[in-house]
Amino acid sequence: MSKDFVKDVTSMKDDFAQWYTDVVTKAELIDYSSVRGSMILRPYGYAIWENIQKELDSQIKQTGHENVYMPLFIPESLLQKEKDHIEGFAPEVAWVTHGGEEKLTERLCVRPTSEVLFAEHFKNIIHSYRDLPKLYNQWSNVVRWEKTTRPFLRTLEFLWQEGHTCHETDEEAHEETVRMLNVYAKLCEEYLAIPVIKGQKTEKEKFAGAKYTYTIESLMHDGKALQSGTSHHLGDGFAKAFGIEFTNREGKLQTVQQTSWGFTTRIIGAMIMVHGDDRGLVVPPKIAPTQLMILPIAQHKEGVLDFAYDLKDKLSKTVRTGIDASDKKPGWKFNEYEMKGIPLRLEVGPRDIEQKQVILVRRDTGEKQTVSLHNLETQVQEILNDIQYSLFEKAKTHRENKTTAVTTFDEFKNQLVQKGGFIKAMWCGDEACENYIKDETGATSRCLPFDQEKISEKCVCCEQEGKHLVYWAKAY
Amino acid sequence: MSKDFVKDVTSMKDDFAQWYTDVVTKAELIDYSSVRGSMILRPYGYAIWENIQKELDSQIKQTGHENVYMPLFIPESLLQKEKDHIEGFAPEVAWVTHGGEEKLTERLCVRPTSEVLFAEHFKNIIHSYRDLPKLYNQWSNVVRWEKTTRPFLRTLEFLWQEGHTCHETDEEAHEETVRMLNVYAKLCEEYLAIPVIKGQKTEKEKFAGAKYTYTIESLMHDGKALQSGTSHHLGDGFAKAFGIEFTNREGKLQTVQQTSWGFTTRIIGAMIMVHGDDRGLVVPPKIAPTQLMILPIAQHKEGVLDFAYDLKDKLSKTVRTGIDASDKKPGWKFNEYEMKGIPLRLEVGPRDIEQKQVILVRRDTGEKQTVSLHNLETQVQEILNDIQYSLFEKAKTHRENKTTAVTTFDEFKNQLVQKGGFIKAMWCGDEACENYIKDETGATSRCLPFDQEKISEKCVCCEQEGKHLVYWAKAY
Numbered sequence: 014m015s016k017d018f019v020k021d022v023t024s025m026k027d028d029f030a031q032w033y034t035d036v037v038t039k040a041e042l043i044d045y046s047s048v049r050g051s052m053i054l055r056p057y058g059y060a061i062w063e064n065i066q067k068e069l070d071s072q073i074k075q076t077g078h079e080n081v082y083m084p085l086f087i088p089e090s091l092l093q094k095e096k097d098h099i100e101g102f103a104p105e106v107a108w109v110t111h112g113g114e115e116k117l118t119e120r121l122c123v124r125p126t127s128e129v130l131f132a133e134h135f136k137n138i139i140h141s142y143r144d145l146p147k148l149y150n151q152w153s154n155v156v157r158w159e160k161t162t163r164p165f166l167r168t169l170e171f172l173w174q175e176g177h178t179c180h181e182t183d184e185e186a187h188e189e190t191v192r193m194l195n196v197y198a199k200l201c202e203e204y205l206a207i208p209v210i211k212g213q214k215t216e217k218e219k220f221a222g223a224k225y226t227y228t229i230e231s232l233m234h235d236g237k238a239l240q241s242g243t244s245h246h247l248g249d250g251f252a253k254a255f256g257i258e259f260t261n262r263e264g265k266l267q268t269v270q271q272t273s274w275g276f277t278t279r280i281i282g283a284m285i286m287v288h289g290d291d292r293g294l295v296v297p298p299k300i301a302p303t304q305l306m307i308l309p310i311a312q313h314k315e316g317v318l319d320f321a322y323d324l325k326d327k328l329s330k331t332v333r334t335g336i337d338a339s340d341k342k343p344g345w346k347f348n349e350y351e352m353k354g355i356p357l358r359l360e361v362g363p364r365d366i367e368q369k370q371v372i373l374v375r376r377d378t379g380e381k382q383t384v385s386l387h388n389l390e391t392q393v394q395e396i397l398n399d400i401q402y403s404l405f406e407k408a409k410t411h412r413e414n415k416t417t418a419v420t421t422f423d424e425f426k427n428q429l430v431q432k433g434g435f436i437k438a439m440w441c442g443d444e445a446c447e448n449y450i451k452d453e454t455g456a457t458s459r460c461l462p463f464d465q466e467k468i469s470e471k472c473v474c475c476e477q478e479g480k481h482l483v484y485w486a487k488a489y
Numbered sequence: 490m491s492k493d494f495v496k497d498v499t500s501m502k503d504d505f506a507q508w509y510t511d512v513v514t515k516a517e518l519i520d521y522s523s524v525r526g527s528m529i530l531r532p533y534g535y536a537i538w539e540n541i542q543k544e545l546d547s548q549i550k551q552t553g554h555e556n557v558y559m560p561l562f563i564p565e566s567l568l569q570k571e572k573d574h575i576e577g578f579a580p581e582v583a584w585v586t587h588g589g590e591e592k593l594t595e596r597l598c599v600r601p602t603s604e605v606l607f608a609e610h611f612k613n614i615i616h617s618y619r620d621l622p623k624l625y626n627q628w629s630n631v632v633r634w635e636k637t638t639r640p641f642l643r644t645l646e647f648l649w650q651e652g653h654t655c656h657e658t659d660e661e662a663h664e665e666t667v668r669m670l671n672v673y674a675k676l677c678e679e680y681l682a683i684p685v686i687k688g689q690k691t692e693k694e695k696f697a698g699a700k701y702t703y704t705i706e707s708l709m710h711d712g713k714a715l716q717s718g719t720s721h722h723l724g725d726g727f728a729k730a731f732g733i734e735f736t737n738r739e740g741k742l743q744t745v746q747q748t749s750w751g752f753t754t755r756i757i758g759a760m761i762m763v764h765g766d767d768r769g770l771v772v773p774p775k776i777a778p779t780q781l782m783i784l785p786i787a788q789h790k791e792g793v794l795d796f797a798y799d800l801k802d803k804l805s806k807t808v809r810t811g812i813d814a815s816d817k818k819p820g821w822k823f824n825e826y827e828m829k830g831i832p833l834r835l836e837v838g839p840r841d842i843e844q845k846q847v848i849l850v851r852r853d854t855g856e857k858q859t860v861s862l863h864n865l866e867t868q869v870q871e872i873l874n875d876i877q878y879s880l881f882e883k884a885k886t887h888r889e890n891k892t893t894a895v896t897t898f899d900e901f902k903n904q905l906v907q908k909g910g911f912i913k914a915m916w917c918g919d920e921a922c923e924n925y926i927k928d929e930t931g932a933t934s935r936c937l938p939f940d941q942e943k944i945s946e947k948c949v950c951c952e953q954e955g956k957h958l959v960y961w962a963k964a965y
Binding site for chain 1: 520522523524527528529530531532535536538539555556557558559560561562563564567579580581582583584585586587588589590596597599606609610613614625629630632634645646648
């Protein structure tokens with residue numbers, strides 16, 4: 014392909030951060046604005062989010078949850094009701110102090126998350142065990158006052174869903190916490206083709222106000238980890254602070270057990286960094302706004318355009334199909350849809366029409382094949398399925414190659430420098446060791462995986478017993 | 490029905506405002522929170538919004554628009570770029586002055602609407618006539634610092650969609666303005682069963698920064714009007730202030746022509762006040778989260794529950810069907826689903842099963858009919874269609890009864906006091922008369938209807954020529 018047509022992207026190997034910035038802007042996922050640290054989600058970026066939303070919303074409803082909408086603002090006194098929570102969030106909230114010309118008597122924070130708003134509402138509407146469980150979800154924007162920001166990964170404002178539930182017992186809340194983590198894991202693996210490690214966050218890394226936090230962690234192409242979704246068992250911390258009580262089956266007053274769980278636009282950053290390459294984005298078919306793009310070749314010749322549009326109508330029944338019949342040069346078009354990571358390209362010209370065939374080109378492998386019109390729909394579907402599968406397998410292999418079990422701290426440091434990725438190592442459970450590792454290596458504890466193994470006797474950092482297997486990594 | 494079961498609602502005639510508040514809370518559409526002027530959209534209220542959203546989003550996409558997402562915050566300097574716009578909105582915006590512990594060097598307002606953010610982005614991405622038209626839409630929350638608030642009708646924060654488009658010519662922008670007003674009108678009339686008057690706002694009432702504003706106006710049960718959707722031709726005001734220029738077909742630099750248009754959760758307030766009655770909400774079938782509710786009678790008797798659940802499975806294929814098989818008393822259930830305005834209730838007990846029939850009860854008329862199982866699906870669909878149609882016709886008749894043409898100011902005042910509703914009267918076009926009418930009667934100009942008639946020679950207020958027919962009304 015002639016260099017003239019190419020929107021240049023920095024090579025991943027040369028500068029991964031610059032590669033990322035190039036891809037998010039040149040694939041037209043986002044644009045910057047004069048609002049520091051915020052991003053504009055452009056049509057293509059938002060369409061990917063809509064597809065993720067649609068699938069996740071359907072899963073959330075199928076698991077019995079109802080959507081609601083809470084206010085954007087939280088009065089300062091309300092945010093302060095749960096001590097751990099305010100401590101965790103106070104440094105990173107935006108404060109509204111004036112409404113119109115008038116100074117407010119109480120500051121309002123722009124929600125960084127909505128536990129306290131849900132808690133106040135739950136107190137109003139829950140009275141008896143008959144009112145439980147309450148299974149709510151909200152789609153919304155939230156704001157966290159980050160100093161350094163990056164599109165999708167860390168922005169002042171982001172879009173997400175936050176689930177909030179109340180239960181009769183600790184056990185039920187635990188089951189819910191697991192259930193929703195599994196919904197997230199399935200979405201990542203089956204739709205976004207991103208393999209995840211499920212596990213528990215350490216005390217230090219758990220959500221401010223939670224009893225414990227479950228997480229799914231994924232690994233980016235550059236060997237850094239990304240927290241991809243979290244599910245918190247809140248215990249009765251908020252419930253006690255807000256007095257969310259109900260008359261139980263024995264006729265006694267009891268405090269509810271709560272959970273909360275969230276999934277954000279951040280995952281689009283993960284999708285980019287797991288599947289992308291030096292030609293741009295690679296979007297998994299299940300989540301792609303356009304799964305197949307038709308490019309008519311020599312379209313000025315008689316019959317080509319009609320044929321291409323007929324094909325589009327036919328394929329649109331089973332596949333999200335686009336067509337570019339503009340007068341732009343073929344090279345520009347090839348480059349553009351590769352940059353946008355559209356899974357499959359279909360080329361059709363006069364000779365193909367004559368021979369009752371088309372050319373299909375895979376975005377992930379670049380593989381070209383000539384396919385008979387006779388069984389085109391079946392072939393397209395099969396190739397899309399294969400792309401979906403291959404992307405997941407490739408990402409999984411990459412993660413496995415970048416996961417190293419170590420038993421000594423020297424090994425830990427060496428492997429992290431040489432290979433990056435996940436370091437599996439035993440930990441005594443002491444926060445001092447966790448902090449030491451972070452300070453010395455830059456790696457943080459990602460999670461205590463649900464699949465625990467004992468790979469050595471001692472903590473990788475001290476002489477104490479190694480109680481937990483931990484995945485460590487540098488992370489976004 | 491025994492009084493014991495009844496959630497009491499104030500009668501409309503006694504106190505319409507209290508009736509409204511009773512309905513929104515007792516039908517569980519909303520709850521209040523400690524956030525002044527904001528509301529919590531509860532599952533039932535949010536489900537209605539989701540249905541409206543789904544239909545409108547589909548219309549917006551079918552008319553060629555793409556969804557995007559802009560930042561929540563607007564730097565003060567950006568808001569100030571278009572003079573009329575800042576003048577109109579400054580008194581009613583919320584200001585963020587602190588991020589975390591730090592005071593900001595520039596205040597950020599929480600978007601009251603997003604014209605300036607779109608304008609800044611359009612400047613970046615539009616260069617040539619080939620980039621036009623740009624047809625964007627955003628689903629989001631916005632904040633306006635209202636002093637007195639009311640659920641749905643006027644709240645500090647509300648949900649909406651805002652369309653923003655750029656065009657080559659004034660004419661194209663005009664067509665777009667009309668097109669989207671028609672989309673809103675169709676949604677109101679065909680889905681929400683709310684008849685609307687289409688027309689143009691006066692200079693005084695138009696959007697701050699627009700060339701002109703088109704509106705749809707509806708009439709509530711108490712005879713007050715409600716602005717139900719607006720579509721603005723922005724001309725080149727924002728485009729000039731922001732420098733949104735493109736190379737036109739003649740190779741010359743030209744400024745774009747813009748439109749914006751919005752539709753909000755406010756419409757749920759209209760739905761309540763147009764269709765509701767003293768037993769609560771009446772939800773039009775097309776927008777109802779549950780269209781038919783099955784209530785098994787004597788459900789402890791053998792076979793009743795199985796039969797009812799089978800019916801639910803069967804009807805769910807074509808109708809959004811619910812079932813309440815809880816142990817609550819029938820009277821409570823009747824009352825609850827009437828309060829929630831579910832269009833159709835299906836009762837089925839042992840005798841009905843024996844006779845292969847069920848009872849259907851319409852929410853709007855209270856009419857009961859016995860329907861054979863044989864053609865139940867068809868009958869249900871027909872009755873739902875009839876309810877949808879009847880609600881619209883009833884609302885239209887009500888509006889016609891409450892619309893009075895007057896030629897003198899005395900008549901104007903008398904009719905407004907006696908009947909309320911819309912007053913049709915000629916206007917000279919002078920803002921002094923518009924202000925005088927408002928001050929003297931409390932009625933504002935709702936619109937200059939597209940269907941203009943000349944009902945008298947002179948302005949209803951002064952001795953000048955009556956140039957325009959205007960709909961006047963007290964309004965929410």
